[in-house]
Amino acid sequence: MLGRLSQVEGNQLLRLLKLSKSIEQKNDEIAQLNTKIMTLKTQKANQEFENFKLDDEYMKWKEQVSSVSDDIDELKHHEQESLKTLQDKYELMSKQLNIAHEEKLQVLKEQISLLIEKVINENVYKYQSEKQQLSDKCEELSKLIKLQEQDLNRKLIKLKEEHNKKLIQLSSNMDETIASLQRDIDILSNETVSKTEEYEKLANNVSTGLDEANAQLNSQLHELKSKYHNKEMEISNLKNKISSMKTTSQHIERSFGDKSIRIDGFNRKAEIMNAQLASQEIARRVLHDKLQQLKGNIRVFCRIRPPQVVDNKRLDEESLISMDFNDDEFNDDASQELIISKDPIDENTGNGQSSYSLHQNKKNNMSYKFHFDKIFLPYLLNEDIFGELSQLIQSSLDGQNVCVFAYGQTGSGKTWTMSHPDTGMIPLSIQMIFDNIEELSMKGWSYSVEGQFLEIYNETIVDLLSPVGNSKKHEIKHDDVNDKTSVTNIATVKVVSKNQAKSILERATKNRSTASTRSNERSSRSHSIFILKMLGKNNETGEISEGTLNLIDLAGSERLNSSQAKGERLKETQAINKSLSCLGDVIYSLGQQQQSGQSQQHIPYRNSKLTYLLKHSLGGNSKTLMFVNISPLSKNFNETVNSLRFATKVNCTKIGSSKPNSR
Numbered sequence: 269m270l271g272r273l274s275q276v277e278g279n280q281l282l283r284l285l286k287l288s289k290s291i292e293q294k295n296d297e298i299a300q301l302n303t304k305i306m307t308l309k310t311q312k313a314n315q316e317f318e319n320f321k322l323d324d325e326y327m328k329w330k331e332q333v334s335s336v337s338d339d340i341d342e343l344k345h346h347e348q349e350s351l352k353t354l355q356d357k358y359e360l361m362s363k364q365l366n367i368a369h370e371e372k373l374q375v376l377k378e379q380i381s382l383l384i385e386k387v388i389n390e391n392v393y394k395y396q397s398e399k400q401q402l403s404d405k406c407e408e409l410s411k412l413i414k415l416q417e418q419d420l421n422r423k424l425i426k427l428k429e430e431h432n433k434k435l436i437q438l439s440s441n442m443d444e445t446i447a448s449l450q451r452d453i454d455i456l457s458n459e460t461v462s463k464t465e466e467y468e469k470l471a472n473n474v475s476t477g478l479d480e481a482n483a484q485l486n487s488q489l490h491e492l493k494s495k496y497h498n499k500e501m502e503i504s505n506l507k508n509k510i511s512s513m514k515t516t517s518q519h520i521e522r523s524f525g526d527k528s529i530r531i532d533g534f535n536r537k538a539e540i541m542n543a544q545l546a547s548q549e550i551a552r553r554v555l556h557d558k559l560q561q562l563k564g565n566i567r568v569f570c571r572i573r574p575p576q577v578v579d580n581k582r583l584d585e586e587s588l589i590s591m592d593f594n595d596d597e598f599n600d601d602a603s604q605e606l607i608i609s610k611d612p613i614d615e616n617t618g619n620g621q622s623s624y625s626l627h628q629n630k631k632n633n634m635s636y637k638f639h640f641d642k643i644f645l646p647y648l649l650n651e652d653i654f655g656e657l658s659q660l661i662q663s664s665l666d667g668q669n670v671c672v673f674a675y676g677q678t679g680s681g682k683t684w685t686m687s688h689p690d691t692g693m694i695p696l697s698i699q700m701i702f703d704n705i706e707e708l709s710m711k712g713w714s715y716s717v718e719g720q721f722l723e724i725y726n727e728t729i730v731d732l733l734s735p736v737g738n739s740k741k742h743e744i745k746h747d748d749v750n751d752k753t754s755v756t757n758i759a760t761v762k763v764v765s766k767n768q769a770k771s772i773l774e775r776a777t778k779n780r781s782t783a784s785t786r787s788n789e790r791s792s793r794s795h796s797i798f799i800l801k802m803l804g805k806n807n808e809t810g811e812i813s814e815g816t817l818n819l820i821d822l823a824g825s826e827r828l829n830s831s832q833a834k835g836e837r838l839k840e841t842q843a844i845n846k847s848l849s850c851l852g853d854v855i856y857s858l859g860q861q862q863q864s865g866q867s868q869q870h871i872p873y874r875n876s877k878l879t880y881l882l883k884h885s886l887g888g889n890s891k892t893l894m895f896v897n898i899s900p901l902s903k904n905f906n907e908t909v910n911s912l913r914f915a916t917k918v919n920c921t922k923i924g925s926s927k928p929n930s931r
């Protein structure tokens with residue numbers, strides 16, 4: 269009996285040893301689980317570190333975005349400045365900048381979204397895989413526990429069966445042993461239950477830890493998402509700003525568009541007005557020419573010089589010619605009548621007591637009656653006279669050939685009329701030409717003006733614009749096909765302004781006075797001719813006009829008795845007499861030719877250098893104005909009558925319709 273009991277005890281001890289071993293194993297497993305929990309905690313710390321890095325990156329991105337927005341502000345400022353200075357450049361730059369911004373923002377947005385998505389995906393994947401691993405492990409552990417439980421149960425069942433068998437065998441004697449064994453079994457099963465509960469708790473703890481980690485990760489995810497949302501808001505704000513900038517730019521573009529449409533409209537109107545101006549200019553030229561034809565293509569104006577007065581005292585203490593003047597006050601264009609007479613009393617006394625006046629014709633035998641287109645009384649100024657001449661200056665600009673002569677005896681006021689440095693017909697004509705050229709430029713006309721200044725002395729041409737002492741010979745050449753005249757070796761100066769023309773005139777006057785030792789007389793004994801050739805082109809209509817203006821101060825017309833003159837003086841006198849009578853003949857012949865309608869009639873141009881030079885400016889295609897300057901002095905009465913007779917001969921000639929040299 270005792271032997272049996274010790275055997276049972278030995279068996280129970282063995283079992284207890286086995287159980288303690290298995291408990292040790294469980295402890296080892298619990299230690300392993302603790303290690304795993306530590307590893308998970310480390311992973312969690314790493315994850316937090318990763319999150320910190322992510323925050324850092326996010327801050328960097330934020331800085332980049334803020335620098336981008338600074339860039340945008342700067343660009344906006346730059347754009348506004350560019351808008352002010354150069355709109356075209358602005359439009360281009362604005363477009364480029366907008367596109368660049370759009371692209372930059374798009375790239376940034378894409379980069380940020382990709383990055384966030386990548387980080388989220390990585391984290392989600394990481395946490396999910398870790399969660400999966402942990403739950404796999406938990407599952408494995410619970411499977412293991414279940415297996416162990418089953419094993420234990422099986423063992424317990426076996427033990428119970430063995431116990432039951434042994435108990436049945438030892439039923440009678442071993443109640444206590446069985447009871448103690450039953451207690452052991454109960455303790456073991458309680459321990460097993462508590463172990464199982466511990467394992468379950470551990471498993472629950474692990475699962476709770478995982479859930480917490482998941483919750484943390486989810487809250488981080490949520491944070492990242494809200495940050496992403498904020499970024500998106502910022503991007504959308506930036507987009508709104510860009511769109512408002514675009515709207516402003518479009519508004520400016522539209523306003524520029526409106527303005528350019530208005531400018532186009534103005535330009536079209538300007539073009540129409542220019543075309544109207546050009547056609548009005550053509551009409552004006554035609555009307556002007558008709559008016560000049562109606563007034564007569566050759567006109568003679570008589571100008572009476574005032575007696576010379578200094579300090580209210582007459583210099584020339586001579587008696588004056590009586591003059592009577594009739595005018596049709598209702599018709600400005602009607603010819604005017606001049607009746608001159610020599611007062612016998614004045615002639616007899618010669619006491620110089622009479623003062624100049626226009627008074628009633630005394631109807632004595634010495635009175636002479638003349639008709640002229642205009643008569644300018646002594647008190648009239650050069651400026652008053654130029655008003656009449658200006659119409660012909662306009663004709664020369666329109667493409668006509670114009671000749672203006674000053675005819676009269678020495679001292680009758682020819683030079684005063686033609687070449688007074690400020691108010692003479694030459695300076696006033698130049699002034700008008702350049703003023704009109706400027707005005708005509710508005711109507712599409714551009715002009716080039718060339719000037720020549722020459723003198724005919726003793727039937728020899730002298731170039732007044734070449735240096736004195738120039739011995740080159742000058743010949744007159746005609747191009748009868750194109751109605752053009754040229755003089756060989758003559759200086760032709762391009763005239764570009766009034767001031768330059770003035771200096772040309774001064775040069776000519778200086779050359780004229782130094783050319784002769786008897787400078788004062790030389791001007792009286794030679795013809796001076798200032799020639800201006802004006803070539804105009806209308807850039808809009810293609811019209812061309814070529815006009816020549818000849819301003820001629822003739823030599824003194826007094827008839828010197830050839831028999832009284834000797835030597836050089838005789839030669840001069842003959843030359844002057846010849847050239848002036850030739851001028852009268854040429855104008856007279858032209859008038860005859862016009863009246864008879866015989867275009868083949870001989871015109872004696874060749875008889876003098878003056879008429880030959882002016883051949884193409886005196887014919888049908890021309891306008892001529894002659895100032896006949898007369899002295900008011902009784903002592904010059906005969907010369908005055910001669911001058912008026914010559915002028916009357918010229919005035920009776922009417923050169924027919926002229927056509928401007930325009931094509």
Ligand SMILES: Nc1ncnc2c1ncn2[C@@H]1O[C@H](COP(=O)(O)OP(=O)(O)OP(=O)(O)O)[C@@H](O)[C@H]1O
Nearest residue numbers: 573574677678679680681682683684685791792824
């Ligand atoms: N309209 C005028 N008003 C004031 N003075 C004048 C006028 N016309 C001529 N004179 C004066 O009369 C004088 C002679 O004039 P001027 O020299 O012009 O005559 P001319 O006919 O050109 O003489 P010449 O044939 O010698 O050149 C000059 O002293 C000039 O100042």
